[in-house]
Amino acid sequence: MDDSGIDEVVRRFVESWNRRDWTAFGSCFSARSDYVTGEADHWSGRETISRKMNELMLAGGTGGTAVIAGRTIRRLGSDVALVHLAWRLVEGEPTTASPALARSGMTILVVALHDHTWLIEAAQNTDAPSSPLNLA
Numbered sequence: 001m002d003d004s005g006i007d008e009v010v011r012r013f014v015e016s017w018n019r020r021d022w023t024a025f026g027s028c029f030s031a032r033s034d035y036v037t038g039e040a041d042h043w044s045g046r047e048t049i050s051r052k053m054n055e056l057m058l059a060g061g062t063g064g065t066a067v068i069a070g071r072t073i074r075r076l077g078s079d080v081a082l083v084h085l086a087w088r089l090v091e092g093e094p095t096t097a098s099p100a101l102a103r104s105g106m107t108i109l110v111v112a113l114h115d116h117t118w119l120i121e122a123a124q125n126t127d128a129p130s131s132p133l134n135l136a
Helices: 004-019 022-026 044-057
Strands: 029-036 042-044 063-078 082-088 100-115 117-127
Touching: 004 022, 004 063, 004 082, 004 100, 004 117, 022 044, 029 044, 042 044
Parallel strands: 029 117
Antiparallel strands: 029 042, 063 082, 082 100, 100 117
8 A cells, every 4th residue: 555645744744843834733633533631631623732832832841853763554444543753852963863851752643534635633652761663
């Protein structure tokens, strides 16, 4: 199966987060989606997710640039998939030499096909302890 549409929504998800463009970030989610943050806050709906991310940024959260350290896709059907993203935050523009911030983790996405476009139905972000993650 062609996973390019899934890769596209993941790319938009990460890039919009890195730009702090919460409208674009929210557009990666379906209208009735759910997002559980690394702090275990549960937000429902695209508009709520965008608004809450903006509030978090205004309160001083969401620092650093997200770099995807690993990704897996497992199809659950022709129109639903599970995505695991291992990530880390770096200072400034991501390079192989970028210093890592004290935050990394795993994000699990359930994505579904809506009128030829993949959107996030559910996202669970888990902050890792201080050790790096892998997808082995």
